[in-house]
Amino acid sequence: MSTIDWIIILVYAMVVLGIGAAASRKQNNTNEYFRGSQQLPWWAIGLSIVATSFSAASLLGGPGEGYEHGFLYLQLQLGDLIGYGLVVLIFVPFFVRLNLTTAYEYLEKRFDAKTRSLGSLCFLLFVIARLGGLLYAASLVVSRVTGFSLYVSILLVGIISVFYTTAGGITAVVWTDVLQFVMIFVGLVTGIWAIVSSTPGGFEQLWHIAGDKGKLAVVNLSWEPESIRSLPTALCAYGILAFAVAGTNQQSVQRYVSCADVTSARKAILLGWFSGFISVSITLLLGVLLFAFYSLNTGLPDNIKSDEILSHFILHQVPPGASGFLVAAIFAAAMSSIDSALHSLATCITVDFYQRYSPSKQNESQYLKVAQNLILILGIISIFLAFYVASIGESLLPFLIKYTSMFLGPLLGIFFMGVFFPRANATGAFYGTIASVTILSTGSTLSWFSFPGIWQSAIAAPLAVILGLTISLLGQRPARHSLKGLTLWT
Secondary structure (H helix, E strand, C coil): CCHHHHHHHHHHHHHHHHHHHHHHCCCCCHHHHHHHHHCCCHHHHHHHHHHHHCCHHHHHHHHHHHHHHCCHHHHHHHHHHHHHHHHHHHHHHHHHHCCCCCCCHHHHHHCCHHHHHHHHHHHHHHHHHHHHHHHHHHHHHHHHHHCCCHHHHHHHHHHHHHHHHHHHHHHHHHHHHHHHHHHHHHHHHHHHHHHHHCCCCHHHHHHHHHHHCCCCCCCCCCCCCCCCCCHHHHHCHHHHHHHHHHHHCHHHHHHHCCCCCHHHHHHHHHHHHHHHHHHHHHHHHHHHHHHHHHHHCCCCCCCCCHHHHHHHHHHHCCCCCHHHHHHHHHHHHHHHHHHHHHHHHHHHHHHHHHHHHCCCCCCHHHHHHHHHHHHHHHHHHHHHHHHHHHHHCCCHHHHHHHHHHHHHHHHHHHHHHHHHCCCCCHHHHHHHHHHHHHHHHHHCCCHHHCCCHHHHHHHHHHHHHHHHHHHHHCCCCCCHHHHCCCCCCC
16 A cells, blocks of 8 residues: 555545535434435435445455356346336335335334334344444455554444444435445446556457356356346345345435435436446456456465455555555445444434334434434444454354344335235234244244245245234224325225
Protein backbone atom coordinates (compact mmCIF):
# COMPACT_ATOMS: atom_id res chain seq x y z
CA MET A 1 0.00 0.00 0.00
CA SER A 2 1.56 3.26 -1.18
CA THR A 3 0.94 6.81 0.03
CA ILE A 4 -1.47 7.50 -2.83
CA ASP A 5 -3.46 4.39 -1.88
CA TRP A 6 -3.88 5.60 1.68
CA ILE A 7 -4.87 9.07 0.46
CA ILE A 8 -7.64 7.55 -1.70
CA ILE A 9 -8.93 5.50 1.24
CA LEU A 10 -8.77 8.47 3.61
CA VAL A 11 -10.62 10.76 1.19
CA TYR A 12 -13.32 8.11 0.74
CA ALA A 13 -13.72 7.72 4.53
CA MET A 14 -13.92 11.49 5.04
CA VAL A 15 -16.62 11.83 2.36
CA VAL A 16 -18.68 9.07 4.02
CA LEU A 17 -18.42 10.73 7.42
CA GLY A 18 -19.23 14.10 5.83
CA ILE A 19 -22.44 12.69 4.33
CA GLY A 20 -23.47 11.45 7.76
CA ALA A 21 -22.72 14.81 9.36
CA ALA A 22 -24.62 16.72 6.65
CA ALA A 23 -27.65 14.43 6.86
CA SER A 24 -27.74 14.73 10.66
CA ARG A 25 -28.78 18.38 10.41
CA LYS A 26 -32.13 17.38 8.90
CA GLN A 27 -33.04 14.74 11.48
CA ASN A 28 -35.92 16.31 13.40
CA ASN A 29 -38.49 13.51 13.39
CA THR A 30 -38.83 9.76 12.89
CA ASN A 31 -40.35 10.11 9.41
CA GLU A 32 -37.18 11.84 8.25
CA TYR A 33 -34.92 9.45 10.17
CA PHE A 34 -36.65 6.24 9.07
CA ARG A 35 -38.00 7.21 5.62
CA GLY A 36 -36.20 10.36 4.51
CA SER A 37 -39.59 12.16 4.50
CA GLN A 38 -40.23 10.15 1.30
CA GLN A 39 -38.19 12.71 -0.64
CA LEU A 40 -35.23 10.55 -1.63
CA PRO A 41 -34.95 10.06 -5.42
CA TRP A 42 -35.95 6.61 -6.66
CA TRP A 43 -32.65 6.07 -8.50
CA ALA A 44 -30.65 6.65 -5.29
CA ILE A 45 -32.87 4.17 -3.45
CA GLY A 46 -32.42 1.68 -6.30
CA LEU A 47 -28.63 1.88 -6.04
CA SER A 48 -28.94 1.63 -2.26
CA ILE A 49 -30.85 -1.64 -2.65
CA VAL A 50 -28.01 -3.29 -4.55
CA ALA A 51 -25.28 -1.75 -2.38
CA THR A 52 -26.93 -3.16 0.74
CA SER A 53 -26.87 -6.69 -0.67
CA PHE A 54 -23.27 -6.34 -1.85
CA SER A 55 -21.14 -7.12 1.20
CA ALA A 56 -17.36 -7.36 1.45
CA ALA A 57 -17.79 -11.13 1.32
CA SER A 58 -19.59 -10.65 -2.02
CA LEU A 59 -16.77 -8.52 -3.38
CA LEU A 60 -14.21 -11.20 -2.51
CA GLY A 61 -16.45 -14.23 -2.98
CA GLY A 62 -17.70 -13.13 -6.42
CA PRO A 63 -14.27 -13.15 -8.08
CA GLY A 64 -13.51 -16.37 -6.20
CA GLU A 65 -16.68 -17.90 -7.62
CA GLY A 66 -15.74 -16.72 -11.12
CA TYR A 67 -12.25 -18.15 -10.70
CA GLU A 68 -13.59 -21.58 -9.74
CA HIS A 69 -16.83 -21.90 -11.73
CA GLY A 70 -16.94 -19.16 -14.36
CA PHE A 71 -20.25 -17.42 -15.01
CA LEU A 72 -22.64 -20.13 -13.72
CA TYR A 73 -23.43 -18.08 -10.59
CA LEU A 74 -25.07 -15.53 -12.88
CA GLN A 75 -28.10 -17.85 -13.08
CA LEU A 76 -29.06 -16.70 -9.58
CA GLN A 77 -29.81 -13.27 -11.02
CA LEU A 78 -32.75 -14.86 -12.82
CA GLY A 79 -34.00 -16.07 -9.44
CA ASP A 80 -33.53 -12.53 -8.13
CA LEU A 81 -35.57 -11.20 -11.05
CA ILE A 82 -38.41 -13.57 -10.15
CA GLY A 83 -38.28 -12.50 -6.50
CA TYR A 84 -38.10 -8.77 -7.23
CA GLY A 85 -40.77 -9.10 -9.92
CA LEU A 86 -43.22 -10.69 -7.47
CA VAL A 87 -42.53 -7.96 -4.93
CA VAL A 88 -43.14 -5.27 -7.56
CA LEU A 89 -46.45 -6.82 -8.58
CA ILE A 90 -47.80 -7.97 -5.22
CA PHE A 91 -46.28 -6.41 -2.10
CA VAL A 92 -45.18 -2.90 -3.05
CA PRO A 93 -48.72 -1.52 -3.58
CA PHE A 94 -49.66 -2.62 -0.05
CA PHE A 95 -46.53 -1.26 1.61
CA VAL A 96 -46.63 2.16 -0.06
CA ARG A 97 -50.41 2.68 -0.06
CA LEU A 98 -50.71 1.84 3.64
CA ASN A 99 -48.00 4.41 4.49
CA LEU A 100 -45.96 1.94 6.53
CA THR A 101 -42.67 2.50 8.30
CA THR A 102 -41.93 -1.21 8.82
CA ALA A 103 -43.21 -4.16 6.82
CA TYR A 104 -44.61 -5.72 9.98
CA GLU A 105 -47.14 -2.94 10.56
CA TYR A 106 -49.07 -4.58 7.72
CA LEU A 107 -49.33 -7.76 9.79
CA GLU A 108 -51.12 -5.92 12.61
CA LYS A 109 -53.52 -4.28 10.19
CA ARG A 110 -54.26 -7.65 8.58
CA PHE A 111 -54.09 -9.89 11.66
CA ASP A 112 -53.24 -8.55 15.14
CA ALA A 113 -50.47 -7.11 17.31
CA LYS A 114 -48.96 -10.46 18.32
CA THR A 115 -48.56 -11.50 14.67
CA ARG A 116 -46.87 -8.19 13.94
CA SER A 117 -44.50 -8.74 16.85
CA LEU A 118 -43.79 -12.29 15.68
CA GLY A 119 -42.96 -11.11 12.16
CA SER A 120 -40.71 -8.36 13.44
CA LEU A 121 -39.04 -10.77 15.88
CA CYS A 122 -38.28 -13.21 13.03
CA PHE A 123 -36.53 -10.40 11.20
CA LEU A 124 -34.65 -9.21 14.29
CA LEU A 125 -33.35 -12.70 15.08
CA PHE A 126 -32.27 -13.18 11.48
CA VAL A 127 -30.31 -9.94 11.30
CA ILE A 128 -28.84 -9.94 14.83
CA ALA A 129 -27.52 -13.48 14.40
CA ARG A 130 -26.03 -12.46 11.04
CA LEU A 131 -24.61 -9.11 12.10
CA GLY A 132 -21.55 -10.37 13.97
CA GLY A 133 -20.62 -12.66 11.09
CA LEU A 134 -21.17 -9.85 8.60
CA LEU A 135 -18.82 -7.48 10.43
CA TYR A 136 -16.28 -10.26 10.98
CA ALA A 137 -16.22 -11.23 7.29
CA ALA A 138 -15.86 -7.59 6.25
CA SER A 139 -13.07 -6.95 8.74
CA LEU A 140 -11.24 -10.13 7.76
CA VAL A 141 -11.02 -8.81 4.21
CA VAL A 142 -9.92 -5.34 5.34
CA SER A 143 -7.27 -6.94 7.56
CA ARG A 144 -5.85 -8.96 4.67
CA VAL A 145 -5.42 -6.07 2.28
CA THR A 146 -4.33 -3.33 4.73
CA GLY A 147 -2.12 -5.28 7.11
CA PHE A 148 -4.12 -4.11 10.14
CA SER A 149 -4.80 -6.72 12.82
CA LEU A 150 -8.21 -8.35 12.62
CA TYR A 151 -9.42 -6.74 15.85
CA VAL A 152 -8.32 -3.27 14.76
CA SER A 153 -10.12 -3.81 11.45
CA ILE A 154 -13.32 -4.82 13.28
CA LEU A 155 -13.17 -1.64 15.37
CA LEU A 156 -12.41 0.54 12.35
CA VAL A 157 -15.21 -0.75 10.13
CA GLY A 158 -17.68 -0.96 13.02
CA ILE A 159 -17.06 2.55 14.43
CA ILE A 160 -17.24 4.33 11.05
CA SER A 161 -20.44 2.48 10.12
CA VAL A 162 -22.07 3.22 13.48
CA PHE A 163 -21.14 6.91 13.37
CA TYR A 164 -22.68 7.92 10.06
CA THR A 165 -25.68 5.59 10.47
CA THR A 166 -26.50 7.04 13.90
CA ALA A 167 -26.01 10.63 12.77
CA GLY A 168 -27.81 10.68 9.45
CA GLY A 169 -30.53 8.02 9.50
CA ILE A 170 -31.88 6.53 6.27
CA THR A 171 -30.81 9.62 4.30
CA ALA A 172 -27.18 9.04 5.22
CA VAL A 173 -27.53 5.30 4.62
CA VAL A 174 -28.96 5.77 1.13
CA TRP A 175 -26.53 8.45 -0.03
CA THR A 176 -23.49 6.66 1.37
CA ASP A 177 -24.79 3.50 -0.31
CA VAL A 178 -24.83 5.41 -3.61
CA LEU A 179 -21.23 6.48 -3.02
CA GLN A 180 -20.32 2.95 -1.97
CA PHE A 181 -21.91 1.47 -5.10
CA VAL A 182 -19.84 3.86 -7.23
CA MET A 183 -16.69 2.90 -5.33
CA ILE A 184 -17.45 -0.81 -5.73
CA PHE A 185 -17.99 -0.33 -9.47
CA VAL A 186 -14.79 1.74 -9.85
CA GLY A 187 -12.86 -0.82 -7.81
CA LEU A 188 -14.04 -3.71 -9.97
CA VAL A 189 -13.25 -1.89 -13.22
CA THR A 190 -9.84 -0.97 -11.79
CA GLY A 191 -9.16 -4.64 -11.04
CA ILE A 192 -10.10 -5.67 -14.58
CA TRP A 193 -7.88 -2.91 -16.01
CA ALA A 194 -4.95 -4.08 -13.85
CA ILE A 195 -5.28 -7.66 -15.14
CA VAL A 196 -5.72 -6.75 -18.79
CA SER A 197 -2.89 -4.20 -18.82
CA SER A 198 -0.52 -6.75 -17.23
CA THR A 199 -1.16 -9.40 -19.88
CA PRO A 200 0.48 -9.54 -23.32
CA GLY A 201 -2.39 -9.96 -25.77
CA GLY A 202 -4.74 -8.19 -23.38
CA PHE A 203 -8.40 -9.05 -22.95
CA GLU A 204 -8.59 -11.21 -26.09
CA GLN A 205 -5.84 -13.50 -24.84
CA LEU A 206 -7.39 -13.84 -21.38
CA TRP A 207 -10.86 -14.51 -22.82
CA HIS A 208 -9.48 -17.19 -25.14
CA ILE A 209 -7.79 -19.01 -22.24
CA ALA A 210 -10.96 -18.84 -20.13
CA GLY A 211 -12.98 -20.29 -23.01
CA ASP A 212 -10.55 -23.16 -23.52
CA LYS A 213 -10.81 -24.03 -19.82
CA GLY A 214 -14.64 -24.05 -19.86
CA LYS A 215 -15.10 -20.91 -17.76
CA LEU A 216 -17.53 -19.11 -20.07
CA ALA A 217 -20.64 -21.30 -19.65
CA VAL A 218 -23.58 -19.33 -18.23
CA VAL A 219 -26.37 -21.92 -17.94
CA ASN A 220 -26.45 -25.38 -16.35
CA LEU A 221 -29.79 -27.07 -17.09
CA SER A 222 -29.14 -30.22 -15.03
CA TRP A 223 -31.26 -30.96 -11.94
CA GLU A 224 -28.88 -30.54 -8.99
CA PRO A 225 -30.90 -29.55 -5.88
CA GLU A 226 -27.82 -28.97 -3.74
CA SER A 227 -26.06 -26.76 -6.28
CA ILE A 228 -26.68 -23.03 -6.62
CA ARG A 229 -25.15 -23.33 -10.08
CA SER A 230 -28.10 -25.32 -11.43
CA LEU A 231 -30.78 -23.35 -13.30
CA PRO A 232 -33.76 -25.21 -11.72
CA THR A 233 -32.37 -24.51 -8.24
CA ALA A 234 -31.65 -20.88 -9.14
CA LEU A 235 -35.18 -20.33 -10.45
CA CYS A 236 -37.17 -22.27 -7.86
CA ALA A 237 -35.27 -22.36 -4.57
CA TYR A 238 -33.35 -19.13 -4.93
CA GLY A 239 -36.30 -17.36 -6.58
CA ILE A 240 -38.44 -17.99 -3.48
CA LEU A 241 -35.58 -17.01 -1.18
CA ALA A 242 -35.16 -13.77 -3.16
CA PHE A 243 -38.91 -13.15 -2.87
CA ALA A 244 -38.64 -13.56 0.91
CA VAL A 245 -35.59 -11.28 1.19
CA ALA A 246 -36.95 -8.58 -1.11
CA GLY A 247 -40.53 -8.73 0.16
CA THR A 248 -40.36 -9.29 3.92
CA ASN A 249 -36.89 -8.09 4.97
CA GLN A 250 -37.07 -4.64 6.56
CA GLN A 251 -33.71 -3.74 5.04
CA SER A 252 -35.37 -3.91 1.61
CA VAL A 253 -38.86 -2.75 2.57
CA GLN A 254 -37.48 0.36 4.27
CA ARG A 255 -36.23 1.48 0.86
CA TYR A 256 -39.61 0.98 -0.83
CA VAL A 257 -41.57 2.93 1.78
CA SER A 258 -39.05 5.78 1.51
CA CYS A 259 -40.15 6.33 -2.08
CA ALA A 260 -42.72 8.99 -2.93
CA ASP A 261 -45.24 6.61 -4.54
CA VAL A 262 -45.79 3.10 -5.91
CA THR A 263 -44.34 3.93 -9.34
CA SER A 264 -41.13 5.30 -7.81
CA ALA A 265 -40.80 2.24 -5.57
CA ARG A 266 -41.21 -0.11 -8.54
CA LYS A 267 -38.61 1.78 -10.57
CA ALA A 268 -36.21 1.68 -7.62
CA ILE A 269 -36.60 -2.09 -7.26
CA LEU A 270 -36.06 -2.78 -10.95
CA LEU A 271 -33.02 -0.49 -11.01
CA GLY A 272 -31.73 -2.36 -7.96
CA TRP A 273 -32.05 -5.69 -9.76
CA PHE A 274 -30.43 -4.41 -12.96
CA SER A 275 -27.54 -2.80 -11.05
CA GLY A 276 -27.09 -6.03 -9.14
CA PHE A 277 -27.01 -8.00 -12.38
CA ILE A 278 -24.29 -5.72 -13.77
CA SER A 279 -22.28 -5.83 -10.52
CA VAL A 280 -22.41 -9.62 -10.22
CA SER A 281 -21.48 -9.97 -13.89
CA ILE A 282 -18.41 -7.78 -13.38
CA THR A 283 -17.29 -9.61 -10.22
CA LEU A 284 -17.55 -12.94 -12.04
CA LEU A 285 -15.71 -11.49 -15.05
CA LEU A 286 -12.97 -10.33 -12.70
CA GLY A 287 -12.68 -13.87 -11.33
CA VAL A 288 -12.59 -15.43 -14.80
CA LEU A 289 -9.85 -13.01 -15.86
CA LEU A 290 -7.91 -13.79 -12.66
CA PHE A 291 -8.09 -17.48 -13.57
CA ALA A 292 -6.73 -16.78 -17.04
CA PHE A 293 -4.06 -14.42 -15.63
CA TYR A 294 -2.74 -17.01 -13.18
CA SER A 295 -2.89 -19.67 -15.87
CA LEU A 296 -0.27 -17.58 -17.66
CA ASN A 297 1.68 -16.39 -14.61
CA THR A 298 3.15 -18.02 -11.53
CA GLY A 299 3.00 -16.65 -8.01
CA LEU A 300 -0.32 -17.97 -6.71
CA PRO A 301 0.16 -20.09 -3.55
CA ASP A 302 -0.97 -23.71 -3.91
CA ASN A 303 -3.18 -23.72 -0.82
CA ILE A 304 -4.88 -20.35 -1.35
CA LYS A 305 -8.67 -20.23 -1.01
CA SER A 306 -10.72 -18.93 -3.91
CA ASP A 307 -12.04 -15.92 -1.97
CA GLU A 308 -8.46 -14.90 -1.09
CA ILE A 309 -7.28 -14.64 -4.70
CA LEU A 310 -8.38 -11.05 -5.24
CA SER A 311 -6.66 -9.98 -2.00
CA HIS A 312 -3.47 -11.72 -3.17
CA PHE A 313 -3.70 -10.01 -6.56
CA ILE A 314 -4.17 -6.58 -4.95
CA LEU A 315 -1.13 -7.07 -2.71
CA HIS A 316 1.24 -8.42 -5.36
CA GLN A 317 0.11 -7.27 -8.81
CA VAL A 318 -1.97 -4.08 -8.66
CA PRO A 319 -0.02 -0.81 -9.16
CA PRO A 320 -0.18 2.11 -6.69
CA GLY A 321 -3.38 4.11 -6.94
CA ALA A 322 -5.36 1.19 -8.32
CA SER A 323 -4.82 -0.63 -5.00
CA GLY A 324 -6.38 2.30 -3.16
CA PHE A 325 -9.54 2.15 -5.25
CA LEU A 326 -9.85 -1.62 -4.74
CA VAL A 327 -9.36 -1.39 -0.97
CA ALA A 328 -11.82 1.53 -0.79
CA ALA A 329 -14.29 -0.66 -2.71
CA ILE A 330 -13.87 -3.37 -0.08
CA PHE A 331 -14.50 -0.82 2.69
CA ALA A 332 -17.56 0.38 0.77
CA ALA A 333 -18.99 -3.12 0.36
CA ALA A 334 -18.43 -3.81 4.05
CA MET A 335 -20.12 -0.66 5.35
CA SER A 336 -23.05 -0.72 2.90
CA SER A 337 -24.24 -4.01 4.41
CA ILE A 338 -23.59 -3.12 8.03
CA ASP A 339 -25.22 0.34 8.01
CA SER A 340 -28.42 -1.06 6.51
CA ALA A 341 -28.58 -3.87 9.06
CA LEU A 342 -28.09 -1.48 12.00
CA HIS A 343 -30.63 1.06 10.76
CA SER A 344 -33.34 -1.50 9.97
CA LEU A 345 -32.86 -3.18 13.36
CA ALA A 346 -33.25 0.15 15.16
CA THR A 347 -36.32 0.99 13.07
CA CYS A 348 -38.07 -2.27 13.92
CA ILE A 349 -37.27 -2.17 17.63
CA THR A 350 -38.38 1.46 17.89
CA VAL A 351 -41.56 1.24 15.79
CA ASP A 352 -42.73 -2.35 16.32
CA PHE A 353 -41.92 -2.67 20.00
CA TYR A 354 -41.00 0.53 21.84
CA GLN A 355 -43.47 2.82 20.10
CA ARG A 356 -46.17 0.12 19.76
CA TYR A 357 -46.11 -1.02 23.41
CA SER A 358 -45.00 2.14 25.19
CA PRO A 359 -47.59 2.88 27.91
CA SER A 360 -47.47 6.61 27.24
CA LYS A 361 -47.29 8.56 24.00
CA GLN A 362 -43.97 10.34 23.58
CA ASN A 363 -42.91 13.13 21.26
CA GLU A 364 -40.95 12.74 18.03
CA SER A 365 -37.63 13.86 19.50
CA GLN A 366 -37.82 11.13 22.16
CA TYR A 367 -38.52 8.39 19.59
CA LEU A 368 -35.67 9.74 17.46
CA LYS A 369 -33.29 9.63 20.41
CA VAL A 370 -34.34 6.02 21.17
CA ALA A 371 -33.59 4.99 17.57
CA GLN A 372 -30.18 6.69 17.59
CA ASN A 373 -29.25 5.12 20.91
CA LEU A 374 -30.34 1.72 19.61
CA ILE A 375 -28.01 1.99 16.61
CA LEU A 376 -25.15 2.84 18.95
CA ILE A 377 -25.96 -0.10 21.26
CA LEU A 378 -26.48 -2.53 18.38
CA GLY A 379 -23.23 -1.35 16.81
CA ILE A 380 -21.33 -2.09 20.03
CA ILE A 381 -23.02 -5.50 20.25
CA SER A 382 -22.07 -6.27 16.64
CA ILE A 383 -18.43 -5.41 17.38
CA PHE A 384 -18.36 -7.80 20.34
CA LEU A 385 -20.12 -10.48 18.29
CA ALA A 386 -17.49 -10.04 15.57
CA PHE A 387 -14.76 -10.38 18.22
CA TYR A 388 -16.39 -13.63 19.33
CA VAL A 389 -16.60 -15.00 15.79
CA ALA A 390 -12.96 -14.02 15.25
CA SER A 391 -11.94 -15.88 18.40
CA ILE A 392 -13.43 -19.17 17.20
CA GLY A 393 -12.66 -18.81 13.50
CA GLU A 394 -14.91 -19.06 10.45
CA SER A 395 -16.71 -22.23 11.52
CA LEU A 396 -19.61 -20.26 12.95
CA LEU A 397 -20.50 -18.67 9.60
CA PRO A 398 -22.01 -21.79 7.94
CA PHE A 399 -24.04 -22.31 11.12
CA LEU A 400 -25.44 -18.77 10.90
CA ILE A 401 -26.27 -19.14 7.23
CA LYS A 402 -27.99 -22.47 7.80
CA TYR A 403 -30.16 -21.60 10.78
CA THR A 404 -30.93 -17.90 10.43
CA SER A 405 -32.23 -18.43 6.88
CA MET A 406 -35.06 -20.51 8.35
CA PHE A 407 -36.72 -17.33 9.62
CA LEU A 408 -37.18 -15.89 6.13
CA GLY A 409 -39.40 -18.69 4.77
CA PRO A 410 -41.97 -18.59 7.58
CA LEU A 411 -41.92 -14.79 7.41
CA LEU A 412 -42.82 -14.98 3.72
CA GLY A 413 -45.57 -17.45 4.68
CA ILE A 414 -47.18 -14.90 7.03
CA PHE A 415 -47.32 -12.24 4.32
CA PHE A 416 -48.57 -14.77 1.79
CA MET A 417 -51.42 -15.72 4.09
CA GLY A 418 -52.30 -12.09 4.64
CA VAL A 419 -52.28 -11.01 1.01
CA PHE A 420 -53.67 -14.08 -0.78
CA PHE A 421 -55.98 -15.84 1.69
CA PRO A 422 -58.87 -13.82 3.21
CA ARG A 423 -59.85 -16.93 5.18
CA ALA A 424 -56.60 -16.86 7.18
CA ASN A 425 -57.12 -15.40 10.65
CA ALA A 426 -54.74 -14.09 13.30
CA THR A 427 -54.65 -17.34 15.27
CA GLY A 428 -53.77 -19.37 12.20
CA ALA A 429 -51.10 -16.94 10.99
CA PHE A 430 -49.45 -16.76 14.42
CA TYR A 431 -49.43 -20.43 15.39
CA GLY A 432 -48.92 -21.72 11.85
CA THR A 433 -45.72 -19.68 11.62
CA ILE A 434 -44.45 -20.84 15.01
CA ALA A 435 -45.20 -24.45 14.04
CA SER A 436 -43.34 -24.02 10.75
CA VAL A 437 -40.22 -22.64 12.43
CA THR A 438 -40.36 -25.43 15.04
CA ILE A 439 -40.72 -28.18 12.46
CA LEU A 440 -37.87 -26.86 10.35
CA SER A 441 -35.50 -26.30 13.28
CA THR A 442 -36.10 -29.73 14.82
CA GLY A 443 -36.82 -31.71 11.66
CA SER A 444 -33.62 -30.65 9.91
CA THR A 445 -31.73 -33.00 12.23
CA LEU A 446 -33.69 -35.99 10.89
CA SER A 447 -32.30 -37.78 7.83
CA TRP A 448 -35.73 -38.27 6.27
CA PHE A 449 -36.53 -34.58 6.57
CA SER A 450 -33.20 -33.13 5.47
CA PHE A 451 -32.95 -30.95 2.38
CA PRO A 452 -30.36 -28.53 0.98
CA GLY A 453 -30.12 -25.23 2.87
CA ILE A 454 -31.01 -23.09 -0.14
CA TRP A 455 -34.39 -24.87 -0.28
CA GLN A 456 -35.30 -23.96 3.31
CA SER A 457 -37.36 -20.90 2.35
CA ALA A 458 -39.02 -22.80 -0.50
CA ILE A 459 -40.13 -25.44 2.00
CA ALA A 460 -40.86 -23.16 4.96
CA ALA A 461 -43.13 -20.65 3.19
CA PRO A 462 -45.74 -23.13 1.86
CA LEU A 463 -45.48 -25.14 5.09
CA ALA A 464 -46.37 -22.03 7.13
CA VAL A 465 -49.27 -21.27 4.78
CA ILE A 466 -50.67 -24.83 4.95
CA LEU A 467 -50.41 -24.98 8.74
CA GLY A 468 -51.79 -21.45 9.15
CA LEU A 469 -54.79 -22.07 6.90
CA THR A 470 -55.53 -25.40 8.62
CA ILE A 471 -55.56 -23.72 12.03
CA SER A 472 -57.61 -20.82 10.61
CA LEU A 473 -60.32 -23.20 9.38
CA LEU A 474 -60.84 -24.30 12.98
CA GLY A 475 -61.62 -20.74 14.04
CA GLN A 476 -63.73 -17.81 12.95
CA ARG A 477 -63.62 -16.26 9.52
CA PRO A 478 -62.25 -12.68 9.60
CA ALA A 479 -64.94 -10.02 9.15
CA ARG A 480 -65.01 -8.89 5.54
CA HIS A 481 -64.97 -5.19 6.42
CA SER A 482 -61.74 -5.72 8.39
CA LEU A 483 -59.99 -6.99 5.26
CA LYS A 484 -60.74 -4.01 3.02
CA GLY A 485 -57.60 -2.96 1.16
CA LEU A 486 -55.49 -5.60 2.92
CA THR A 487 -55.79 -8.57 0.53
CA LEU A 488 -55.71 -8.92 -3.25
CA TRP A 489 -59.40 -9.78 -3.28
CA THR A 490 -60.95 -7.19 -0.95
